[in-house]
Amino acid sequence: MFKHSLYRYAGVALLSTCLLSSCTTTKKYNALLAQKVKLEREKADCQSALSRTTRERSDLSKQVTELTEARAQLAADTSLLSNTLRKSQSVYADLxxxxxxxxxxxxxxxxxxxxxxxxxxxxxxxxxxxxxxxxxxxxxxxSQLDQLSSDLKSREERLNELERILAEKDKAVNALRTKVSNALLGFNSKDLSVDVRNGKVYVSLSEQLLFKSGSTKVDAKGQDALRKLAAALKDQQDVNVVVEGHTDDVPVARGTLGMQDNWDLSVLRATEITRILTSAGLAGTKITPSGRAENVPLDAAKTADARQKNRRTEIILTPKLDELFQILEAN
CATH class of the missing domain: 1.20.5 (Single alpha-helices involved in coiled-coils or other helix-helix interfaces)
Structure with missing residues (x-):
């Protein structure tokens, strides 16, 4: 724009010069005209350049506007990204x-x-x-339980066998008592009794039935009872016989033949009864005589009745228990 004004003033000045110098030569005129043409051409070039510059300025203004908007958007994006970055940094710090x-x-x-x-x-x-x-x-x-079970079974079998034998033994004892009782039915119950105690048959004979006081010789009535007893026991092959002589606590009279005390009296009486039983047919291997003197009284009182009870002979009949002992030994 400044250059256009400059050209305009130059043309006016030139024209004024020509008018004032009417005597200007054609040469100078032509030179001025050529200069004018040149100036006009330069003017046209300047105008073209100005137009181009104006367009470029408009384009630049548009670009500036766009750039300004882009800058504002970038600023906004930058602010958003900054906030995001700060949050991200905070989150990162937390993480x-x-x-x-x-x-x-x-x-x-x-x-x-x-x-x-x-x-x-x-x-x-x-x-x-x-x-x-x-x-x-x-x-x-x-293993121990199996062994114990086996042992228990074996023991149960032995126990059953033992119970069977004991039952048979009790049956045999009761049968023996019945047989002996039947054989001695004719005698006074005060003088002779048959009982079962501890699995044995006890035949208790009083002194009145067997002996006179202090004597070791059996009376006839006593011998009859002993023979009947021997007859009942002859076929009892499995019965052992123990003859026990018992006295009272009164010492034997001094000078009694062959006796020092009641031990002698009880043993001699048991021995005499054993002789009668064996002579009546009972095997001597089955009989054992023994004397207990006054040591096993039936009545501990010191009366005449008590002493009479204590003066007795007990024949103890015991069934053989060999089979029972074998079972017990096996345990």
Missing amino acids: SSTYDKLIKNHDRLMSNSALESSKLSKDLARREEELKKLNETLTKNR
Whole structure:
């Protein structure tokens, strides 16, 4: 624009010069005209350049506007990104802190896990050892239980056999008592009794039935009873006979032939009865005479009646228990 004004003023000045100098030569005129043409051409060029510059300025203004808008958008985006960045940094800081805590917890857990694993391994080994011992004990106990069961079964069998034998023995004892009682029915019950005690048959004969006071010789009535008893026992091959002589607590009279005390009296009476039984047919191998003197009284009183009860002979009949003893020895 400035250049256009300059050209205009130059043309006016030139024209004024030509008018004032009417005497200007054609040469100068032509020169001025040529200069004018040149100036006009330059003017046209300037106008063209100005137009182009104006367009460029318009384009630049548009670009400036666009750039301004873009800058504003960039500023907004930058602000948003800054906020986002700050939030991201905050989140990152939190995540980093959390990660550090997780790492520490992981390390602690790994350490605790290693200790716990070691402890559990030791406990497991100990429990396995205990289980092994328990299994060994169980096997041993099972073996012992099997042995005990076998022993119990064997004992039950022996017990059943023992009960059978005892039942047979009781049956035999009762049958023997009945047989002896039947054989001695004719005698006074005060002088002779037949009882079962402790699985044995006791034939108790009073002194009045067998002997005179202080004598070792059996009276006729007593001999009759002993012979009947021997007859009842002849076929009892499995019965042992013990003859026990009993006295009272009164000492024997001084000078009694062959006796010093009641021991002698009780033994001699038992021996005499044994002779009668054997002479009546009872095997001597089955009879054992013995004297108990005054040591096993029926009545401990010091009366005449008590002493009379105590002066007696007991013939004890015992069934042989060989089979029973064999079973007991097997236990």
